[in-house]
Amino acid sequence: MPVLRNLTKVAKQALLSTPGCGCQPLTVAVRTISFSPRQVTSDASFHSVSFSETDHPKVLITGMGHLSHLGRMLKRFGKNNVILSDIRKPPNNVFHSGPFIYSDILDYKNLREIVVNNRITWLVHYSALLSAVGEANVALARSVNITGLHNILDIAAEHGLRLFVPSTIGAFGPSSPRNPTPDLCVQRPRTIYGVSKVHAELMGEYYHHRYGLDFRCLRYPGIISADSMPGGGTTDYAVQIFHDAIKTGKFECNLRPDSQLPMMYIDDCLRATLEVLEAPADTLSMRTYNINAMSFTPEELAQELRKQMPELEVTYNIDPVRQAIADSWPMDFDDSNARKDWGWKHDYDLPELVQTMLNYLGVERCMAHAN
Numbered sequence: 001m002p003v004l005r006n007l008t009k010v011a012k013q014a015l016l017s018t019p020g021c022g023c024q025p026l027t028v029a030v031r032t033i034s035f036s037p038r039q040v041t042s043d044a045s046f047h048s049v050s051f052s053e054t055d056h057p058k059v060l061i062t063g064m065g066h067l068s069h070l071g072r073m074l075k076r077f078g079k080n081n082v083i084l085s086d087i088r089k090p091p092n093n094v095f096h097s098g099p100f101i102y103s104d105i106l107d108y109k110n111l112r113e114i115v116v117n118n119r120i121t122w123l124v125h126y127s128a129l130l131s132a133v134g135e136a137n138v139a140l141a142r143s144v145n146i147t148g149l150h151n152i153l154d155i156a157a158e159h160g161l162r163l164f165v166p167s168t169i170g171a172f173g174p175s176s177p178r179n180p181t182p183d184l185c186v187q188r189p190r191t192i193y194g195v196s197k198v199h200a201e202l203m204g205e206y207y208h209h210r211y212g213l214d215f216r217c218l219r220y221p222g223i224i225s226a227d228s229m230p231g232g233g234t235t236d237y238a239v240q241i242f243h244d245a246i247k248t249g250k251f252e253c254n255l256r257p258d259s260q261l262p263m264m265y266i267d268d269c270l271r272a273t274l275e276v277l278e279a280p281a282d283t284l285s286m287r288t289y290n291i292n293a294m295s296f297t298p299e300e301l302a303q304e305l306r307k308q309m310p311e312l313e314v315t316y317n318i319d320p321v322r323q324a325i326a327d328s329w330p331m332d333f334d335d336s337n338a339r340k341d342w343g344w345k346h347d348y349d350l351p352e353l354v355q356t357m358l359n360y361l362g363v364e365r366c367m368a369h370a371n
Helices: 004-015 064-076 108-117 133-137 138-159 192-211 234-245 267-279 298-306 320-327 336-343 352-369
Strands: 061-064 080-085 101-102 123-126 161-163 216-219 222-224 250-253 261-265 288-291 292-298 313-316
Touching: 061 064, 064 267, 080 292, 108 138, 123 138, 123 267, 133 138, 133 192, 133 320, 138 161, 138 192, 161 267, 192 288, 216 267, 216 292, 222 234, 222 267, 234 250, 234 261, 234 298, 234 320, 234 352, 250 298, 261 267, 261 352, 267 336, 288 336, 292 298, 292 352, 298 313, 298 352
Parallel strands: 061 080, 061 123, 080 101, 123 161, 161 216, 216 288, 222 261, 250 313
Antiparallel strands: 261 292
């Protein structure tokens, strides 16, 4: 801005000092090239900045949970075009897989600098506190899941990014239809995690309609992954049972044996995310979709495991907090809109899931013993 002011002053002096010019003093209109929805007037509008069809997107992924493995799939855009970020020090495999930077979603200035300096075009926002952890620390969950989201939305809108924010089965509540649960229905969750996810869905859709933000969202079922430990979610029993079965042959479940919940293997989840990110905008009839693969109970999972491990012992010690959460969540997801609009189709059912998890963890355990 000082440079522009000096140029304006010089131009005025030159014009005024030119004899016989007859020109009026030059007025230079200056406007800032950036904006933020935090500063936008009620009648303003703007559009996403497009980039060449031949260019690969430059992707920033916030959060280092098991869903950050999406970064591996996105590496086909170029190793240096996918940046992982978190406030925690990354494990070796993450650090050496490609660019990693410190990013605090509660620090608006830090996040904005990252987007600008790295010319980010897609933002995948995974940073969040999960259901059971959030109930234990509501203030922190509110800060991370809601305040952090507001920073993400404002920066994505300001810089014309394509924004993906995951939602969850936790976005529904006891008054929602449970079997099956459609895309559009009463939600009213009873956890801070669920409330924050409904907030994310609605704010994302608002920014899409109000500001033209390219917002995309999937409601994930319980996600089962072999290469990450449970992270405090209500559906995490379906991961822990595999680790305990291989280590000790015994598992204590904190949900009732008949608690049916929708589930999905991590590879299906990541593929669905990539597919909806790449889907042409005109194929999307909505901005938030259910996706599903299977639904089962702890007892059904244990029975399938016993086909491979007949000696497995499963006992039940019900956690009332987690059980109440599970009882308020969908038993099955209706994902027909995702299948119709952008061709979603899962690969893993329960038998394939169990075999894949046992194969992966069994090999991993053998390698650990060998080392």
